[in-house]
Amino acid sequence: MTVVSVLGATGSIGRSTADIIESQGETFTVEAVAGGRDAAALAAMALRLRARFAALADPAGLPELRDALAGSGIASGAGEEAVIEAASRPADIVVAGIAGSAGVAPTHAAVRLGRTVALANKECLVCAGEAFMRDAARAGATLLPMDSEHNAIAQALGRHTADDVESMVLTASGGPFRTWPAERIANATREEALAHPNWSMGAKISVDSASLMNKGLELIEAHHLFGVPAERLSVLVHPQSIVHGLVGFRDGSVVAGLACPDMRVPIAHCLGNPHRLATAAPRLDLAAVARLEFEAPDLARFPALRLAIEAMNAGGAAPTVLNAANEVAVAAFLAGALAFGAIPRLVEETLERMAGRYGSDAPRDVAAALELDVEARRIACEIGGIAAKLTD
Ligand SMILES: NC(=O)C1=CN([C@@H]2O[C@H](COP(=O)(O)OP(=O)(O)OC[C@H]3O[C@@H](n4cnc5c(N)ncnc54)[C@H](OP(=O)(O)O)[C@@H]3O)[C@@H](O)[C@H]2O)C=CC1
Ligand SMILES: CC(=O)[C@@H](O)[C@H](O)COP(=O)(O)O
Numbered sequence: 464m465t466v467v468s469v470l471g472a473t474g475s476i477g478r479s480t481a482d483i484i485e486s487q488g489e490t491f492t493v494e495a496v497a498g499g500r501d502a503a504a505l506a507a508m509a510l511r512l513r514a515r516f517a518a519l520a521d522p523a524g525l526p527e528l529r530d531a532l533a534g535s536g537i538a539s540g541a542g543e544e545a546v547i548e549a550a551s552r553p554a555d556i557v558v559a560g561i562a563g564s565a566g567v568a569p570t571h572a573a574v575r576l577g578r579t580v581a582l583a584n585k586e587c588l589v590c591a592g593e594a595f596m597r598d599a600a601r602a603g604a605t606l607l608p609m610d611s612e613h614n615a616i617a618q619a620l621g622r623h624t625a626d627d628v629e630s631m632v633l634t635a636s637g638g639p640f641r642t643w644p645a646e647r648i649a650n651a652t653r654e655e656a657l658a659h660p661n662w663s664m665g666a667k668i669s670v671d672s673a674s675l676m677n678k679g680l681e682l683i684e685a686h687h688l689f690g691v692p693a694e695r696l697s698v699l700v701h702p703q704s705i706v707h708g709l710v711g712f713r714d715g716s717v718v719a720g721l722a723c724p725d726m727r728v729p730i731a732h733c734l735g736n737p738h739r740l741a742t743a744a745p746r747l748d749l750a751a752v753a754r755l756e757f758e759a760p761d762l763a764r765f766p767a768l769r770l771a772i773e774a775m776n777a778g779g780a781a782p783t784v785l786n787a788a789n790e791v792a793v794a795a796f797l798a799g800a801l802a803f804g805a806i807p808r809l810v811e812e813t814l815e816r817m818a819g820r821y822g823s824d825a826p827r828d829v830a831a832a833l834e835l836d837v838e839a840r841r842i843a844c845e846i847g848g849i850a851a852k853l854t855d
């Protein structure tokens with residue numbers, strides 16, 4: 464019996480994780496589930512997975528959560544401390560599926576306890592990469608890459624280390640605006656930005672995919688996760704999302720990870736580690752696909768990717784500020800308070816405004832990264848004339 468806790472249990476990653484857990488009979492038991500605001504959905508997930516503990520970040524939802532779980536024997540709690548408790552309870556695998564920098568502290572709590580963490584939340588490594596990886600190493604935690612590109616790369620990498628790697632390529636679908644001219648992208652609606660061509664995901668990552676910021680965040684994630692220097696990492700647009708990642712080795716070999724675009728595949732890979740779980744994900748039929756296309760990313764039409772590459776190259780605290788400003792900008796766009804084209808502009812202005820405020824050193828620890836995150840959010844709101852409550 465493998466004991467799993469699922470952080471972000473009501474989201475896209477959480478629901479796909481629940482599908483895999485349920486499909487495996489008695490292989491898994493669930494210790495804890497955690498969610499943000501949706502008490503009814505969290506209670507339903509706790510009951511579905513027969514979890515022992517359910518934690519909701521928003522204290523206002525606790526009465527509803529308690530009512531829904533009454534008589535089930537499932538303990539519950541609310542607030543940041545309760546989410547940390549969910550992450551800290553003994554478990555063989557903790558799935559880190561909270562969206563955004565809200566996932567940093569709970570995931571870090573699991574890491575500091577030396578847990579095996581299946582990492583879907585990429586913002587942990589963008590916001591606090593160096594400190595996070597250092598703490599993981601110190602605590603003897605294992606990070607299993609669940610983000611599809613990183614999962615494919617980890618499989619392609621096998622037993623090799625960064626020393627053997629000449630290049631690492633993350634593919635990008637190109638998002639819904641891949642073929643659009645810049646002027647049309649600038650005025651894209653919420654509905655258009657959320658219409659991802661290949662994946663069904665939460666709102667924040669869907670908008671990031673549309674701006675290609677997602678791929679920039681993923682470059683920074685790969686840099687920390689695999690310890691590969693920034694100059695060996697690159698992005699290739701691949702509209703079919705079948706090849707997820709490629710590793711070029713120093714002998715000239717290139718190993719790629721392929722699968723149909725279905726998160727159940729990387730989730731099963733992480734939960735089954737070191738074995739393989741059978742899944743109902745669609746099987747790849749390359750004869751039916753017939754053509755795989757690749758093209759270079761267009762950094763002029765997708766400036767968010769350029770900004771993320773620049774932040775990765777600059778290092779230090781730049782990725783923390785980039786991530787925070789992007790979260791503010793995406794939340795404001797989703798709330799109808801910012802145009803799509805203003806997202807990268809707000810990120811760039813926040814980076815410029817804060818350039819003198821942080822040194823070239825990375826935040827010394829995760830707490831310092833989170834303090835900088837709060838400050839960068841405040842400044843992004845100020846520059847964009849955005850009410851802070853829109854971005855909570
Ligand atoms: N979806 C995907 O296919 C992929 C996602 N990822 C990454 O995984 C993460 C999750 O993405 P996704 O599942 O799409 O996002 P969703 O928006 O679908 O889900 C987010 C989850 O986080 C919960 N949550 C939000 N704030 C808090 C908080 N403060 N404390 C506890 N839980 C909270 C939400 O609860 P509530 O609904 O109640 O607010 C929800 O359960 C992101 O970092 C994303 O980049 C990576 C690869 C693929
Ligand atoms: C499923 C997954 O891992 C996402 O991060 C995905 O990569 C998003 O698609 P894009 O390639 O369009 O960013």
Ligand SMILES: [Mn+2]
Nearest residue numbers: 610611612681
């Ligand atoms: Mn991804």
